[in-house]
Amino acid sequence: MFHLLPREIESLWTLFTAPVIWAAHFLLCYVAAAFACARGIDLALVRLGVAGATAVALGGIVVAGMLAWRQWGFGSGDPPHDEPTRKERLLFQGFATLLLCGLSFAAVVFEALPAVFLADCRP
């Protein structure tokens, strides 16, 4: 049967998905701009690249957020999720992951802004 969302993974590491996407996006933007400016490559290319990378990163974070939302039971239960059961632990993980997706989304948008406003390599 076809599922829109993949099977649920039970791991500590899913918590870090969105911040890792932020980190990859950040590094890519910085390295691309630094390289282009050091080598005299047209910054317009970099700005296009940043736009593409931002779209991909934001898309990834949205998907991660949807998975987290599902893990959080689509918001069916309210925090604090402090019962000693596996279910509550999963809800907690889902909620914390969702919060991190929100923060990472905002941070990726922050990182894209320099490429909107700066068009050259002036020091």
Place this chain on the structure above:
Amino acid sequence: MTAPSDAERRAAEEKRLRTVWATPKGWRYLSAVNNTEVGVWYGGTAFVFMLFAGCLALLVRAQLAVPENDLVSADLYNQTFTLHGTVMMFLFAVPIFEAVAIYLLPAMLGAREMPFPRLGAFGFWSFFLGGIFVCGSIFFGAAPSAGWFMYPPLATDEEFTGIGADIWLLGLSFIEVASIAAAVEIIVGVMKCRAPGMRINLMPLFAWYLLIVAGMILFAFPPLIAGDLLFEMQRMFDWPFFDAERGGDPLLWQHLFWIFGHPEVYIIFLPSIAILAMIVPTFSGRPIVGYSWIVLAAVGTGFLSFGLWVHHMFATGLPQISLAFFSAASEAVAIPTGVQIFVFLATMLAGRVTRSTPMLFGTGGVAIFVIGGLTGVMVALAPFDWQAHDTYFVVAHLHYVLAGGMLFPVVAGIYYWWPLVSGRMLSDRVGRIAFWTMFAGFNLAFFPMHLAGLWGMPRRVFVYPAEAGLGLVNLLSSIGAAIFAAGVLVVVFDVLRPKRGAVAPDNPWNAGTLEWAAQADETWGLRSIPRIESRYPVWEQPDLVAELRAGNGYLPDAEEGRREALITSVLDAAPEQVLRVAGPSWLPLASAITLGGVFIALTFHWWLTTLVFAVLFPIPLLTWIWTGTAEIPEKPAKPIGRGETLPLYVSGQSAVGWWGMFITMTGDATAFASLVFGYFFYWTITPDLAAGHEGPGPLWPMLATALVLLAWAATVAARSWNRGGAPGLARLALIAGAAFSLCGAAAGLAGPWAAGLDPTAHVYPATVWVIVIWTVAHVAVGLVMQIYCVARGVAGRLTPAHDADLRNTTLYFHFLAATAIVAFAVVGLFPLAL
């Protein structure tokens, strides 16, 4: 014969536990490894270093109190402020958090001990010896004097900096070993040593913060270790990594230093906020509001803090678009930082706040921190920073952040947990006096510095002219510093004064977390290990303390006379293993002394002494590993109480040793990545990287890669053959693997050797050599591990069912294979693609 009564049984259990966990007496006390001893040593030593660095700060303020002062010479002034910053950051701020973590984490998690007590002791001794070496240098006029971040080309100039820069580099590299050791200990402790039932949604927030911080150490400290390596190679052997004339670039050091340096600020700040996250609920009389939000803040800050490093380099002439990326991240990090403060406010508003000294220091610290945070948002904007850069505005900002975000919360923690450490209460009255003195003194000392900076006073000047109009603000700062120091002395007095009779009651603050179930007068930590069902078990599981003290929890006994801890699963803390943890030993101290000898002798270029210590160091180290790890137990499993039985030996991914290896190698891979980053950094700034120098060519590097991969394959095969019941075949494979390793190392070195690369001629050969030497050194360690596994097998300590050593060696070889592929592809193949 009648069965012993319940009371008799309990008394016998307690007697055995007391014997097993007893602290060694007399001079053997120094061989202790228990977290309560090592934690106190760690904290006490860090605190003494803080007082020393505080005295240096007073000397700085005395010199600056009036214009054109001649109290100290320019050189002594340089040494004083450099050592002040260095000691406060490396010998106080980071170690004090390691101390608090080592002392408190086991109790908070419901564990009896950290997973690797001897590693903790080794870390402490490394820190202690390295710290004394670095601090002592100023009494010989030989302290580092180029600023705590050691910028080249000033700091690489041997004439200007003398031996001080070497003391900084080698002394601190040695101490960084202690930080990585602590990170391994903390990550494994938090992930694998929680009491049964303490799922990750029930973990104390302190543990969440510490887990994140320890992870940050793994990615922040290794770039500095790599930078130290490059720096010392330049100073010692004239390899021109930071010499622009020979293709090097001083900016690479700034990158490597601040990739470490900025996360370090958060490595310091988060554990202190973690202290507040424990104190605020206690004195608000309710669970924290927004537990998940704190997790968001800790994780979010942990990640974002790695995107800030260039904001220390805004004035280096990088393209504005580069600066803007870091400016954006620097603004973004204010979001998670602010979330924590609002969580604390919400908790206080939702509960009923009890006034107390810990709360006073905590809230006072937050107030100071918020001011520092706001000026931080200001200097995160590049145009403002260009105005304020290298002025006293930055000095004011960083002291507001660090004192508010670290020092005050740490003092709050001292007042809060002192009853647990010593069984005595500190005085509330003295504490209040100390707080208000420190708070007033601090603000008087540092607030005027904002003005001094805006009026143009640069950092690190030892005199200023009277006509600059800076006399009054500097005098106020100096008076404030003296008042602040007096406040610190009041705290010291309160801690040291005899406290006859003032025995602290159990859980004096009526806190809810598990550390308050421990008994200050017993060495075993918890009498027995409880099953946890809530975030604040002491509040919400009413019978818990009585039950665990009655010995009704897990591991209430020590029948075999061994120190034991429970290992549980990562997510749900389901019991998995009984881990026999190490008892007192001289080996950690001996290892630290011999390793310290290597670093200290290198500083003075005493090559023969260096060689002697380098030969000596593996002796205690290998003895420690041989006798103290992967021990085959006398029986496969033992009952732990409550009708459950657990294995005594596990290997692979469930074992703490495997995790220790994995975490160590993650840090190691980060250091290697930093070296590779250096290679591509040079290539970015000069497309003609080789500048006419012949490279090692593809042949030798590819041969080396193939040989290392064969060594890897032999190790992997040995693991499966051993598992499959053919240990003889496995040993043969390991011997073949060792031969491949040896040949691989030789082939690796042959590349640059045959090409006649001279590392002092230009940065290109130097970089090739450093990457190759790094890789070959790792192959050599792998070779030792393969031979070690063979020897363990022959000695009957490694069998098909007990294969932890081989599993860990295989894991090491996975990392080694990846390192070799990257290293030899970079030096051998990349030049062909140009």
